[in-house]
Amino acid sequence: MDERAAREPAAGPEPVKLIAAFYDRPGVVTVARDLLGKILVTEFDGQRTSGRIVETEAYNGVGDRASHAWSGRRTRRTEVMYGFGGTAYVYLIYGIHHLFNVVTNKKDVPHAVLVRALEPLEGIPVMLQRTGKGRAGEKPGPDYSLTRGPGNLSRALGLLTLHTGVSLLGDQIWIADDGWRPRRSEMVATPRIGVDYAGPDAALPYRFFIKGNPYVSGPKLKT
């Protein structure tokens, strides 16, 4: 298949917004894998920005030491994780970066998927404006750092902590399927990034990404 055609949003069918049944499923690891290739969209003040999801991480509820909900921790910040699947969970890390997560599973089961990287599709000028990247004097060609890494992509799409609790079934933030999906052989699973504190759970293969995609964060794989 022509790789370029596969990545062109206009080449495929109209993207269809994912419905509650996608998010409600009990297996957060499966949902994290299934999110690869889907399109994350934000539309704030009439400004649409979107990108194809190329990297995710699953956070597997109360039994997962890496999860904010580990051991049933339930606070004002994490309360949204205990809500319905298909809700945004955005939190501030290091006082600087906003990280966007998708709450999954049914109410009271605090599963979530961290979206770690996107390949930009729509609204790239807006993303450049929001991030301050792409100004004159910089080297030509795509700036892969625009949406590489969870802090960067959240900034590019305008996602802030105030968006925590927003339904992904609404018209501000949603995820769509345009029919494109990675082959199984293009998908890689590794341990999650930045969760060394999680003891044995730090080694779980809960990070998923599309092999070879230049927007994927973290160290490069050995070939």
Place this chain on the structure above:
DNA sequence: CTGACGATTCACT
């Protein structure tokens, strides 16, 4: 109320 720290990023050695 206090203090330690983080699901990160970037500049710098």
Place this chain on the structure above:
DNA sequence: GTGAATCGTCAGC
């Protein structure tokens, strides 16, 4: 490879 930025959250007193 190392360290700083910067502040809400959380556990503990």
